[in-house]
Amino acid sequence: MIDFSRNHFELFGLPERFRVDTRALDDAYRRLQAEVHPDRHAHGTDADKRAALQSSARVNEGYRALREPVTRAEYLLTLHGIDPLDETDTRLPVEFLERQLERREEAAEAVDARDARTLGAVIDAVRAEAGELEQRLAVELDERRAYAAARMPVRELRFLHKLADDLRALDATLDEAVD
């Protein structure tokens, strides 16, 4: 079994930072799965098979957490003892929320008007804001190491991801209605 006390960054042999070399991550992921995947141990002992199943699941879990910036940031905070999604404190800046609410309304109107172009523009705006947040987080987390202060932008990023998913789903309904 792989050593479960290692954190995700250690497991993939990467420095504990928000900015990661995604090619190195992808490569380490494939190298690890090439060793631990159940298909590699299908003719082993039952103990081998169990160890392969658990190890491979662990590698998949780590990869999933590190691959996306938002989950990677959340994970970094957790490593520093901060719960980014603590349900007892879900505050977000009022102007941030107002901005997203307006975007939601704009998107809903675009869907009613079957206006794919406007909807696309809203999605792009959400993505752009997420990109800016990621830049800010890179500074907060990797240079200033201000993990507690990063909690708010991480939550904003999580919020934007959820919003982007919802908007993409709306976009899909527009698409499929064309069929």
Added chain:
Amino acid sequence: MALFQISEPGESPKPHDRRRAVGIDLGTTHSLVATVRNGLAVVLPDAQERPLVPSIVHYGERGVEVGYGAMAHQSKDPQNTIVSVKRLMGRGLADLADAHRFPYRFVQAPGMLRLVTRAGVKSPVEVSAEILRTLRARAEESLGGPVDGAVVTVPAYFDDAQRQATKDAAALAGLPILRLLNEPTAAALAYGLDNAAEGVYAIYDLGGGTFDISILRLTRGVFEVLATNGDSALGGDDFDHRVFCWILETTGLPPLGPEDARLLLVKSREAKEMLTGHDAAPIVASLSTGDTVNVLLTADVFTDITRTLVQKTLAPVRRALRDAKLAVEDVKGVVLVGGATRMPQIRRAVAELFGQPPLTNLNPEEVVALGAAVQANKLVGNRDREDDWLLLDVIPLSLGLETMGGLTEKIIPRNSTIPIARTQEFTTFKDGQTAMAIHVVQGERERVADCRSLARFELRGIPPMTAGAARIAVTFSVDADGLLDVAARETKTGVQAAITVKPSYGLTDGEIARMLQESFAHASDDMNARALAEAQVEADRIVAATERALAEDEDLLQPAERSAIDEALARVREARAGSDRGRLASAVEALNRGTETFAARRMDRSVARALAGKRVDAVLQESK
């Protein structure tokens, strides 16, 4: 002068020492069995050199017939001639929107529906097992002995219930199953290895009754499924049915009996197939009512009446691309799989959507079985030189739990790479609550009622606390077959409740045991002798695997640990020599338990090796 051949350690020395491994495509209309011979995947044909087995089972006056023999009965005895049983696997009667289309006598049973036949009430699992038995017999005859391991393919979009039903059918047919493999992934493997492909590929798989789309990235021997989507109730059958409806409309025939309906469906299929190479197909039939049918179906009309079916496949394609966060321009090639992709209107639609002609250089009916054979050959432990590849597959549908208000809480999202384990914490709703009902569902919709219910179980013995104080950790684990296992634990006190999810409409272990017994009684086989033989094969496998592990990583063991394993090995060998199945099973179990620490250390060493900075293909070479 003849030279002695000396094989490398760990390599199979002679062809006859190779283990017999097969890949099986259990299709809606046709099934196939393939194997790897001299490093090449080949389909095993019957005595008349026919590669396909029609997936048709006839329960006749004088026993069961499968394949071409059964096909002859479908118009005369439709209620006892089961076609397209794959559409019924893991399904309840309520799941079948089109139950009226089947000429069978269905009965609702707790769980999966059943069919009333001349030979009694049959589960779809039993019917499928008949097809698998035929394929197994074909393989054993061709390979000269019992099958050591089989990979059986399933549509990527099959849910947990349908996968479990397929696995149960293989067990019932006496096939030692190595893995359930997704059909498009199997096709990608066969295609990718043949063409040394690299980049993003889309596999468009329209079978007799199921539709899958998978988006894969091929990178230096790693086949990584990025997203999969589909419709597990859409296939070539539906095109036949559209033609059938068109005949009824055009001719104004009165409602038909099951025999005439089946006859016209067969004629519809023939017309569909003819239109692949012709502009028009005549449909001529004499019905039992004395009516005759004589119409001409043109390609234009056929395209027209099936347009919505073709469109229905395109929405999942777009969804899969979206989930993979890719655009059509990112796709390097589109591989067509399944007999139904021979239809010209399908090829046109796919070419138009992807902006490139689809790749068709492999036989769309054989490619899935060939890919399955390649994987079976590897999993069973036969090592061929070109074996440096790895499949990373995903689950097609999200898995979750019912929460308050009939809503779904997703625990493992769709398109997660398997195997995967996820834990989520829940809490109690009422003061002093001591039990929690856990309802496991699969699907994308928010309301539980719109998802597929997989299992219900209860966690009992939670110590009474105020509402919201208990911490219930629910862990979902999906294995490499895509099958789910759920465990729940109260983390403050450690109260446990675990289940392997057997779908609510699946078969119970008791039912499977009974069916097995019946099938053995039928085949006048001795169940006990068979069970002992199976236990012995398994014991040999474990002993060989342990010896291999010792040879490779002996240095990871202290002398005392080594001698404990040696002792456990000796006990298995001793029990293997006798005929006491119980004793053999417990000796094997003891050996398995005794090697757990060793296995864990070996895995740790593999991980260290993987991270030592070697390229993936080098590691793949070395681990051979």
